[in-house]
Amino acid sequence: MKVLSLVNMKGGVAKTTLAVNLADVLNRREGKRVLLIDIDPQFNATQCIMNGNSYKEYLSNKGYTVLDVFNDTPLSVVSSVNGTTTIPPKKIEEIIPYNIRNGFDLLPGALELHRLEMGSGQGKEMRLRNYINHLRTNDLFDWVIIDTPPTPSAWMSAALIASDYYLTPVRPEPLSATGIDLLRVVVNGITSNYGLNLSCLGVVLTMAEENTIVFSDAVDFIDNNTYWKGKRISKSLPKRTAIARGQGNQSFILDLDDHDLNISMSRITKEVIERAEA
Numbered sequence: 001m002k003v004l005s006l007v008n009m010k011g012g013v014a015k016t017t018l019a020v021n022l023a024d025v026l027n028r029r030e031g032k033r034v035l036l037i038d039i040d041p042q043f044n045a046t047q048c049i050m051n052g053n054s055y056k057e058y059l060s061n062k063g064y065t066v067l068d069v070f071n072d073t074p075l076s077v078v079s080s081v082n083g084t085t086t087i088p089p090k091k092i093e094e095i096i097p098y099n100i101r102n103g104f105d106l107l108p109g110a111l112e113l114h115r116l117e118m119g120s121g122q123g124k125e126m127r128l129r130n131y132i133n134h135l136r137t138n139d140l141f142d143w144v145i146i147d148t149p150p151t152p153s154a155w156m157s158a159a160l161i162a163s164d165y166y167l168t169p170v171r172p173e174p175l176s177a178t179g180i181d182l183l184r185v186v187v188n189g190i191t192s193n194y195g196l197n198l199s200c201l202g203v204v205l206t207m208a209e210e211n212t213i214v215f216s217d218a219v220d221f222i223d224n225n226t227y228w229k230g231k232r233i234s235k236s237l238p239k240r241t242a243i244a245r246g247q248g249n250q251s252f253i254l255d256l257d258d259h260d261l262n263i264s265m266s267r268i269t270k271e272v273i274e275r276a277e278a
């Protein structure tokens with residue numbers, strides 16, 4: 001089982017878009033058993049999969065969310081769906097994700113993550129790794145893809161602690177490209193703090209307009225940077241407004257009638273698999 005986190009400390013670089021669509025393509029085209037985990041309190045990945053009503057229904061039927069992974073004390077929650085309720089802590093083994101289709105599951109995100117105290121040193125950030133170890137022991141999935149928030153938070157640490165690899169989406173623009181050096185410093189800090197065996201699987205250029213100067217500058221920056229050299233995934237994700245529109249009605253990239261986009265997403269996924277299996 002391979003565990004991959006999508007990380008960048010910059011917001012809006014397509015972490016969620018890549019997480020959701022990598023998971024979809026790994027399952028739909030590559031026949032892998034995939035779990036997508038949404039640990040971003042904004043829960044955008046969840047909203048790309050479930051519409052508002054299905055998510056509310058899922059919560060009112062007491063469906064499990066990522067909150068159950070992190071929460072180890074009874075947590076009282078006020079929500080428009082259930083009023084005030086107390087969520088009891090769950091055992092790792094009882095947490096069952098939401099089934100999207102055969103071989104594709106989602107552990108949905110939860111807004112209440114904001115309310116959970118996650119000071120470092122409390123051990124909560126190890127709970128995601130414990131959950132993933134349980135999935136691994138029981139051979140439940142081939143791939144686990146984790147979507148993370150754009151801030152160096154306890155959630156991001158938890159994701160990296162639980163991961164074998166990380167993949168970094170970058171927007172081809174000067175500040176975004178140079179910003180990944182800061183990401184490297186943060187990731188290296190977490191890696192050495194926790195003694196992790198974590199490797200960078202690659203950098204994906206997203207929202208790409210390949211015939212522009214900013215695009216070729218971003219390519220040059222990554223290809224010539226001492227640390228990121230050789231890490232660039234050769235196919236980039238083209239810029240298309242249809243992606244955002246599709247996400248509004250829970251469509252994946254493969255569902256859009258756009259050959260180039262489908263090919264790009266499929267090639268990116270193949271390269272991710274090749275690198276992880278190398």
Ligand SMILES: Nc1ncnc2c1ncn2[C@@H]1O[C@H](COP(=O)(O)OP(=O)(O)OP(=O)(O)O)[C@@H](O)[C@H]1O
Nearest residue numbers: 011012013014015016017150207238239240243244
């Ligand atoms: N290739 C693309 N072309 C055009 N728009 C895109 C593309 N990929 C993603 N988007 C849109 O850009 C916005 C940001 O993408 P996304 O939410 O995936 O980024 P993110 O890095 O997860 O953001 P955040 O840091 O807030 O979590 C979304 O509206 C998404 O639909």
Ligand SMILES: [Mg+2]
Nearest residue numbers: 015016040044
């Ligand atoms: Mg996101």
